[in-house]
Amino acid sequence: MAYEPVIGLEVHVQLKTVSKMFCGCATGFGGAPNSHTCPVCLGFPGALPVLNQRALTGSIRVAVAVGCKISDKITFHRKNYFYPDLPKDYQISQYDEPLSEHGHLKIKISGGEKTIRIKRVHMEEDAGKLIHEEGGDSSFVDFNRSGMPLLEIVSEPDINSPEEAYRYLTDLKLLLRYLDVSDCDMEKGSLRCDANISIRKKGETGLGTKAEVKNMNSFKAVKSALEFEFERQVKRLETGERIVQETRLWDPDREITVSMRSKEEAHDYRYFPEPDLVPFMLQNDLIEMERKNLPELPGARKARFASAFGLPEYDAEVLTQEKETADYFEECLGFYDKPKIISNWLMGDVSGYLNAKNLSVRNSKLRPQGLAGLLKEVDSGKISGKMAKDIIIEMLDTGEDAGVIISEKGLAQISDSGELDKVSEEVIAENRKTAEDFLKGKDNALMFLVGQVMKRTKGKANPAVVNRILRDKLTKKQGEEDA
Amino acid sequence: MSIKEEKVRYVARLARIKLTDEEVSLFSRQLDGILGYVDKLNQKLGEQSRIPPTNHPHTASNPFRADEVKPSLKSEAALANAPQKRGDFFKVPRIIEE
Ligand SMILES: [Zn+2]
Numbered sequence: 001m002a003y004e005p006v007i008g009l010e011v012h013v014q015l016k017t018v019s020k021m022f023c024g025c026a027t028g029f030g031g032a033p034n035s036h037t038c039p040v041c042l043g044f045p046g047a048l049p050v051l052n053q054r055a056l057t058g059s060i061r062v063a064v065a066v067g068c069k070i071s072d073k074i075t076f077h078r079k080n081y082f083y084p085d086l087p088k089d090y091q092i093s094q095y096d097e098p099l100s101e102h103g104h105l106k107i108k109i110s111g112g113e114k115t116i117r118i119k120r121v122h123m124e125e126d127a128g129k130l131i132h133e134e135g136g137d138s139s140f141v142d143f144n145r146s147g148m149p150l151l152e153i154v155s156e157p158d159i160n161s162p163e164e165a166y167r168y169l170t171d172l173k174l175l176l177r178y179l180d181v182s183d184c185d186m187e188k189g190s191l192r193c194d195a196n197i198s199i200r201k202k203g204e205t206g207l208g209t210k211a212e213v214k215n216m217n218s219f220k221a222v223k224s225a226l227e228f229e230f231e232r233q234v235k236r237l238e239t240g241e242r243i244v245q246e247t248r249l250w251d252p253d254r255e256i257t258v259s260m261r262s263k264e265e266a267h268d269y270r271y272f273p274e275p276d277l278v279p280f281m282l283q284n285d286l287i288e289m290e291r292k293n294l295p296e297l298p299g300a301r302k303a304r305f306a307s308a309f310g311l312p313e314y315d316a317e318v319l320t321q322e323k324e325t326a327d328y329f330e331e332c333l334g335f336y337d338k339p340k341i342i343s344n345w346l347m348g349d350v351s352g353y354l355n356a357k358n359l360s361v362r363n364s365k366l367r368p369q370g371l372a373g374l375l376k377e378v379d380s381g382k383i384s385g386k387m388a389k390d391i392i393i394e395m396l397d398t399g400e401d402a403g404v405i406i407s408e409k410g411l412a413q414i415s416d417s418g419e420l421d422k423v424s425e426e427v428i429a430e431n432r433k434t435a436e437d438f439l440k441g442k443d444n445a446l447m448f449l450v451g452q453v454m455k456r457t458k459g460k461a462n463p464a465v466v467n468r469i470l471r472d473k474l475t476k477k478q479g480e481e482d483a
Numbered sequence: 484m485s486i487k488e489e490k491v492r493y494v495a496r497l498a499r500i501k502l503t504d505e506e507v508s509l510f511s512r513q514l515d516g517i518l519g520y521v522d523k524l525n526q527k528l529g530e531q532s533r534i535p536p537t538n539h540p541h542t543a544s545n546p547f548r549a550d551e552v553k554p555s556l557k558s559e560a561a562l563a564n565a566p567q568k569r570g571d572f573f574k575v576p577r578i579i580e581e
Contacts (some may be wrong), residue, residue, distance in 0.1 A: 018552050019550050024551060024552055025552070032558060033572050034561045035557075035558050037561045038555050050547070051547055052547070052550050054549075082499060083578070084575040132577065138576065139574075142572060268497060
């Protein structure tokens, strides 16, 4: 019997703000433990939360971008539970009047697109961080993360394979980065993902009992965890066992999911309206402003790169995978008007260098004018494409202009026929036999002679010019001998 | 609506409040009385005047704050009332969750 997985994803992203969601504490990483805290985010009695406007506008931007219906009235609720990383014993979240509902995200799948419905996009605050002592009987709490603004994006169970889950996450991250609302860095915890998965016989439409899978720290881990979980559930059903509704943790070392044995007595959070925050009436102009200011989204930009710049689909896709790269590409175009050549360099040597150094193009020392300058030197024949490959590395390292590197290192290509004339004569004189071979019709012989000239000029000769000079000289010689 | 003792025990457990048997029976009766009164109000008002739940008595509109960093507490101040601490951390009994 063939089964298919039914998957829904809950993604939490940390919104890019400088201060926390309900207080003025800084959101930056790296402060000493508990140094970014105040009475509000420590949950001191009497402290009052006040909503960060940028957290709200950023949330609206996301809701608009995924086509959600945004409520006119939004309220916050208290989600009650006890855990040492939660100083108030409740988390300020949203419940029955969330920011927005009923959106969708189109994802790329082999052979086309698939629409994954988005159930809701809502705001909530983060909890603190617990650190466990190895082997000890204490845990330690750092509340710097407490009260950080989070956006929760919940999909409907429309995802039907681990691969689709991976695509969904990739495309969602791309969108969020274009919207400039979050860094979406899973390693730093600014993007987290939990998955709900159940299985059913192919062709059926009902939903089975689901397991919630947590503790994945990369998109790959999400995919692997879902692959494992799918097989585990299939095996259970095939051996006549039932699937239990439970939370399971991904163990990346053993590559399995493990049931969380904790007595999580069926979550009963007793949500109730947060009395410290009055309901928000969202004015339409606020929503419209975010809608109007929406940047060009990845899909549209990719299409434009292909149509306006004549780039192959593959190039357009790669260049638009990061907003930063796409912006950089367009800046280069302002200085050098050959899109495909810029694309080749960015996707080739430049990205090779950046990947090796784990840098982004903006963090490198290569400026768009710099790259354009180098490409112009190649076009003018001053340097060869091969030389340019060395020069670009130096530019990426030092940020120096191509022209400066060329003259400092004496790298300019020799196209001057006077100098090449002399060297070519010498090479022909010393390789009589090869020269004759060429005249007898062996084209390879000419390549050998060109190679010799290149060697003598330490690679600085312009091969095209050398080729022409040698060919002229040899055929002229033959003419003289024949005469 | 009436409140059974079982429910009181359940809510007390959710709220981590320890109640004696006497308290459970006392609170059941009291809560029962309060909810009975609400029931009576609902009956009196009837369906024609269904009032939407009020989640806030205030009519203030949208008090926001700009996204600006304000000084935080010094760690010493933040930790001043901590029953237990180590370095700049709050120290709590180990939480085991597997
Ligand atoms: Zn704070």
